[in-house]
Amino acid sequence: MEPSNAQNPAGMPLIGAKAPSFKAVTTQGEINFPDQYAGSWVILFSHPADFTPVCTSEFMTFASMEEDFAKLNCKLVGLSVDGLYSHIAWLRTIKEKITYKGMKNVEVKFPLIEDITMEVAHKYGMMQPGESSTKAVRAVFVIDPKGIIRTILYYPLSLGRNFDEIMRIVIGLQTADAFSIATPADWRPGDDVIVPTAGSCGVAKERMDSKADMTCHDWFFCTKKLDKEKVMAAIQKPKK
Numbered sequence: 001m002e003p004s005n006a007q008n009p010a011g012m013p014l015i016g017a018k019a020p021s022f023k024a025v026t027t028q029g030e031i032n033f034p035d036q037y038a039g040s041w042v043i044l045f046s047h048p049a050d051f052t053p054v055c056t057s058e059f060m061t062f063a064s065m066e067e068d069f070a071k072l073n074c075k076l077v078g079l080s081v082d083g084l085y086s087h088i089a090w091l092r093t094i095k096e097k098i099t100y101k102g103m104k105n106v107e108v109k110f111p112l113i114e115d116i117t118m119e120v121a122h123k124y125g126m127m128q129p130g131e132s133s134t135k136a137v138r139a140v141f142v143i144d145p146k147g148i149i150r151t152i153l154y155y156p157l158s159l160g161r162n163f164d165e166i167m168r169i170v171i172g173l174q175t176a177d178a179f180s181i182a183t184p185a186d187w188r189p190g191d192d193v194i195v196p197t198a199g200s201c202g203v204a205k206e207r208m209d210s211k212a213d214m215t216c217h218d219w220f221f222c223t224k225k226l227d228k229e230k231v232m233a234a235i236q237k238p239k240k
């Protein structure tokens with residue numbers, strides 16, 4: 001299916017749309033998004049404000065997981081509507097002063113966008129006035145190597161994100177792409193996966209009659225084994 005550029009009436013990009021493009025200043029220099037990330041998965045995420053506790057816990061967690069995301073060919077890009085010098089000061093404080101849940105001396109190496117004008121935040125529906133008109137909500141956009149938005153999460157200001165779930169999303173999307181399957185509730189690598197639903201009466205009958213390599217709970221709901229090793233071998237990229 002062709003990607004659409006459709007946005008919903010609130011101006012938010014939608015799953016399946018091309019990620020809105022922008023150029024921005026970041027803590028790692030200027031970026032040209034998403035063109036510069038073509039060929040990689042990328043997580044674009046917003047946080048409400050620098051020097052705040054929930055955001056600090058999130059940045060330390062994300063930075064500690066950066067290498068694990070890199071193994072999945074997935075890069076991280078953060079954003080808030082603070083300025084560059086605030087970003088730099090906050091990231092220096094995190095590295096030099098903060099110890100949290102066994103994490104210390106944490107260096108945030110991924111780019112953090114300054115967006116004082118809120119231009120990027122508005123493009124991605126990160127400003128949600130019912131929650132705050134001056135701070136971005138906690139948004140997460142998972143974007144594939146072709147620049148297509150594949151998953152969107154929005155969290156309120158008070159709720160820190162679950163980073164294991166963000167990792168599970170990237171692994172799940174990559175597994176679905178690599179094996180042409182879907183993943184059931186709470187799926188993790190090594191769990192059974194869902195075979196595409198039968199598209200004809202003949203295939204539906206075959207599925208129910210055959211004792212092949214799948215388990216059919218009914219004609220429309222068949223699962224099969226997919227080893228964790230096979231999943232990880234297909235999606236993890238060797239370090240260059």
Ligand code: BEZ
Pocket residue numbers: 048049052053054055056135157158
């Ligand atoms: C925080 O990250 O702790 C936070 C930021 C904005 C509003 C509330 C909490």
